[in-house]
């Protein structure tokens with residue numbers, strides 16, 4: 477006997493409410509974490525009193541839910557079972573009828589299902605916290621500068637890959653500004669560089685970050701030792717490099733990832749040198765500057781992998797950032813490309829467990845959307861529901877909250 481519940485409650489969404497918390501202090505709104513400007517969330521007050529159908533329900537003692545007739549983006553309409561934190565089944569519509577009390581059921585026709593996001597550039601030691609990101613639709617993130625103690629912090633429910641402090645010269649960036657509190661690990665000499673890489677690797681670092689372009693900085697020999705040691709430990713090297721000369725130097729040194737799309741217009745040679753490597757977008761951290769957007773367009777055309785990243789902490793929207801999505805569209809990414817940059821590509825690159833394209837056996841970290849993100853990528857910042865490891869997240873003050881430019 478089937479006793480599964482069918483639940484589809486209508487819940488009023490608070491839009492543009494006056495109770496929006498102010499974003500916390502950001503990494504150096506004067507110095508700028510990475511040279512960007514600090515602009516808080518942009519929102520208008522329209523739509524107050526709007527209502528929308530929001531699939532929310534209390535699973536109670538149940539183990540999971542069947543999303544009936546949901547459109548899995550890239551696959552089509554399916555019945556998707558989320559159970560015990562995993563995507564248990566992706567089946568033809570009508571084929572996954574639950575026959576036990578362990579599963580609730582949700583009529584999700586008209587809704588679209590995509591993986592939750594991965595933000596490849598955040599600073600959680602500086603602002604916000606892991607639950608807040610999860611509420612906003614982020615399943616995993618890469619923290620690209622935090623003090624050593626952050627390795628021992630619990631970041632559930634987020635999967636957080638850490639690089640720890642940047643390895644930098646004595647007195648180098650960012651130790652004299654926003655990063656004075658341990659966001660840089662100061663070293664001198666190739667032996668000290670190698671020891672620093674080893675120390676971070678043993679603490680669990682998933683990447684090594686290196687600032688270039690601000691004196692004092694590591695010498696070429698020190699940079700070479702850093703890259704060699706990181707690669708020997710199977711760790712990618714991420715460079716903060718905003719100028720053409722620094723991005724070029726990073727490529728020559730074998731650096732794998734640009735932490736930001738550079739701001740200064742890149743030469744054709746530099747763009748070509750980044751073919752086959754990786755760039756993290758962070759376009760809104762620099763105000764969506766035309767030069768930055770053009771650099772990303774050219775890097776992508778040259779075959780550079782693009783990962784979605786916000787530089788959260790320097791930017792102020794904890795969740796999926798509608799401003800970043802808009803700038804990515806300006807740089808030529810369509811909905812499918814943005815989804816790839818925020819899900820499949822970073823999941824593979826950073827080796828996040830169980831994330832990436834939706835598949836049976838993967839983590840049940842998903843977004844429900846009320847429009848097709850392939851036609852309108854802005855909907856990605858407005859999920860009607862967020863599940864992280866199968867847990868419905870509380871409504872975020874950013875996600876789906878009517879943020880519009």
Ligand SMILES: [Zn+2]
Nearest residue numbers: 509510620787
């Ligand atoms: Zn940053």
